[in-house]
C-alpha cells in the first residue's frame with residue numbers, strides 16, 4: 001500500500017489570503033505541508049483536516065494579514081489536510097477515512113491516509129517543534145474551548161492561553177493532538193460553528209502569541225478561572241424512533257438544546273419529552289449512553305419523569321447539536337465532569 005499523495009512547499013500560493021473552502025483544491029491539489037520561514041523551533045498548525053470546517057483557514061488568513069511583509073517572528077509549518085473534501089464542504093468524502101482519526105496512534109485499520117500522516121509527522125518533527133495546534137469547528141452552539149490529550153502542565157498551560165474551558169480526552173485515538181503530545185505542547189482549538197470569524201480570530205491570536213513567545217515555560221499558577229473537564233459519556237439516540245424539535249416526533253428535544261453546552265446542569269434538568277404514544281417505552285429503548293470504556297450507562301445519566309426525559313445526575317454537556325443528521329450519524333452530544341487539577345497548581 002502506498003501513502004496518499006501529498007506535497008510540500010515553501011510559502012503560500014497567491015490567492016490564499018482570500019480563498020474560501022471551495023478554492024482550496026485549486027490552490028492545493030494534494031494535502032500539503034507549507035513551510036513559512038522564521039526562527040526555530042516551529043509552531044505546527046494543521047487546518048482543514050475536516051473539509052467542512054473553515055475555522056483553521058480563517059484563523060491562518062487572519063494571522064498572516066498581520067504580517068503583510070511575510071516575515072514571521074517564528075517559523076510556522078502548516079498542514080492543509082483534506083483538500084478534496086473542501087470542494088464539497090464535507091467532513092470527509094464517502095471513499096475516504098476521517099483525517100483526524102488516522103494520525104500515528106490510530107486504532108483504525110491502516111489506509112493510504114494513515115501512511116501519509118505518518119510521513120507528514122516525520123517531516124514536521126524533523127524541524128523541531130515549539131507547539132502543535134489543530135483547528136476545528138463543531139456543529140452545536142459551543143463557546144470556544146481547547147482539547148488536550150494529556151493533563152501534563154505544558155499542555156494545560158498552552159490550552160489556557162486559548163480558553164479557560166479545557167477538555168481532556170483520551171478517545172478517539174488517531175487525532176493530531178495525540179500524535180504530537182509526546183513531542184511538544186499540543187492542543188486542539190474548537191472554534192464554534194463554521195463561519196464564526198470571532199472564534200477563528202481567537203485561534204489566530206493564540207498562534208500569533210506563540211510566534212512571539214520565547215518560551216512556553218509555565219507560570220507557577222494558572223489563571224484562577226481555568227476549568228478542565230473530561231468526557232465521561234456519549235449520548236446516542238437509538239434507531240427505530242422519530243426525533244426532532246417539533247411536536248409529532250416520538251422524541252422531542254428541547255429547542256434550546258445546544259444552549260446547555262458547558263452549563264453545569266442539576267439532576268432533573270430536562271433534555272426533552274416523549275410523545276404520549278411512548279408512555280410504555282423505557283428510556284433505555286430510546287437512548288444509549290456509553291461511558292469511555294464502552295459500557296452502557298444509560299440509566300445512570302438519563303431517566304424519565306412522566307413524559308419528560310431528564311438528567312438523572314448533575315452533569316455538564318458539550319457538543320449537544322440541533323443537527324438531525326449529526327445526531328443520527330454520530331451522536332446527540334457528550335457529558336463531562338470536572339477533572340481535578342491540584343489547586344490549579346500544575
Ligand SMILES: [Zn+2]
Nearest residue numbers: 050053136137
Ligand atoms: Zn473537525
